[in-house]
Amino acid sequence: MLPTFLTRITYVLLAALLFTSCGKQQTLQGIFNQPTSPHEAYARRLRQAGLDRTALGRDWLAAADQALRDSLVVTLPFEETGYFRAERATAASYRYAVRAGETVRVSLTLAVATQAHVFLDAFELRPDRSTPTLLASADTANLAFSYVAQDDQQHLLRVQPELLRTGRYTLRIQRAPSLGFPVQGKTDAAVGSFWGADRDQGARSHEGIDIFAGRGTPAIAAAAGYITRVMETPVGGKVVWLADAEHGQHLYYAHLDRQLVQLGQKVRLGDTLGLIGNTGNARTTVPHLHFGIYRSGRGAVDPFPYVRRPDAEPQAPRSGPNRPGQWVRVREKSADLRRSPSFKADVLTKIPRHTALFVLGAQADWYRVEYPGGGIGYLPVQATNATLEPLRRETLPAITDLLAQPFLGAPQLDSLPARSTVAVLGEYGLYRLVRSQNGEVGWLLSTPKKSST
Structure with a gap:
């Protein structure tokens, strides 16, 4: 039911806007470096229809902006069931930390009975920038996209439905590696020496990770690309350099026992580049691969987030009553x-x-x-209470306004007659959240006499 404070003219304009924006099925899309996101396009249509001059339209635009400034903080992997309601223009936002090289996977699924157009936008938050940077967007009935984090930063995900829509959704955010693992048959559990560890009695730090495996284990391409160097050095021993053009970086394989590629060779993800050994300055250690990543214009970066194992499945909401929207x-x-x-x-x-x-x-x-x-x-x-049984029942001594929110000037939902009985479900200051005899829920500002229960 639409709130009584929504004017007829607003509804007519809004209906026209929703018809033009949702008349055709949208396809799934991940949008990168695109000047206009689906959310921005919808906001533009809203302004063109004059809805930015209505209370509901202003509230929708304000909620979108507020979500970028005032987000809640979550830890990945993350899953949440959420709810949005037609009578309130709101936007949910979630802030989370990412490492450079991690692939962030976002998916949002609407409940079967939910008919709504939802906008999903991921942003990067940087302390040196006053406005967030859009990374990816989607807007369809089954949303999903992924992107690779370029820096160690805070990211923010905004979820906002179109106006006048009520429904439920399930949101999931997970991390995965952006590269394949460079040693055949191994995972990040085989990493025994990490980025930044001391080398040469503290004279330098480790610019990579060491992955331990038996001599002769294949070292494989963590990405498709071209071989740019096949050489031997005093420090790295037998080394191979692979240019990963897709991500603008070079992958470095060192201490190999054998090199099995040639300069200029094109390789696919998973192709064997060489065999694990302990050549160079690793000759006194057990066989392992020194794996490094050098990004264009930045030099060496920590490879671990690029090859770490994917997040485990996030913990789903607890079993029991389905509370979102209640x-x-x-x-x-x-x-x-x-x-x-x-x-x-x-x-x-x-x-x-x-x-x-x-x-x-x-x-x-x-x-x-x-x-x-x-x-x-x-x-x-x-x-919270397992069930929302009434605290008590009250009889209204006079005609009383049932309000949408607990403050003076809030929209009126109904006018309850004198001597009617309400069930008190909760409190807030001088206000009571009540359920009327016809089942409507709202707030009262009153101190009526109590009836016997």
Whole structure:
């Protein structure tokens, strides 16, 4: 049901906008270095239709901007079921840390009954830039894209539906390597010496990783490309250099027992370049591959994020009641609303007992909730009631306005008649979250007499 405060003219304009933007099925797309993202195109159409001059249109644009400035923090791998509602223009945003060389995979699936156009945008946040940099976008009923992180930075993912849509989604963010593993039959568990370790009694640091394997184990191409050097040096011993043109970098294989490629040779991912040994300054050690990555204009970088094993499957939301899109109530004396789903995360505010909270998302043992005071954060599932049984029932002594939000001037949902009975589901200051006799849920500012229960 549309809120009563949405004017008829706004609805007519909005219906026209939604028809033009969603009349055709969109195809899955990952957009890189494109001047206009689907989200930006929709915002432009919204302005052209004059909806930026309506309250709902302004709220949608403001929510999109606010999401880039005020995000919650999550740890990868990550999965959350989320909810958006038609009567409120909102956008969810999640901030996460990435390492250069990691492939970030993002997917969002809408629930079967959800008919909505959703915009999914990934941004890089840099302290030296005032605005986030768009990395990738998608907008379809089954969203997915991936991109390779270029630097160790904070990234942000924004999820925002078109106007006037209610529905549920499942969001997943995972990391994977951007290169293949350079030693046949091994994984990152075989890495025994990491980037930055001391060498020559601290005179220099290790500019790569050492991967230990038996002598004669194939060293393989971690990417497709061309062989640019096949040589022998005092330090690296028998070495091979592979140009990875797709990623703008060179891969360095050192201490080989044998080299099995030639200068200028084209190789595919997984082709054998040489055999593991301990030549050069590794002759006193057990056989291993020194693997390095040198990026154009940057020199040596840590190879580990490029070849680390993919993230395990993220922990799905807990079994039990499906709470996103529903109200819950704090059952303890007080509960901490946190910026991240971790007991070590910053506390945004303390929430008193019986406070009603709207669940926007759920992951593992945490809810992402909207606090009546306007804040959004994470709360442990165990801090809320398992069921939302009424605290009590109250009889209204006079005609009372049922409000959409707990503050003066909030939109009116209904007018409840005198002597009607409401079920009190939660509290916030002088306000009560109630369910009326016809099942409508909203807020009352009143201190009515209590009836017997």
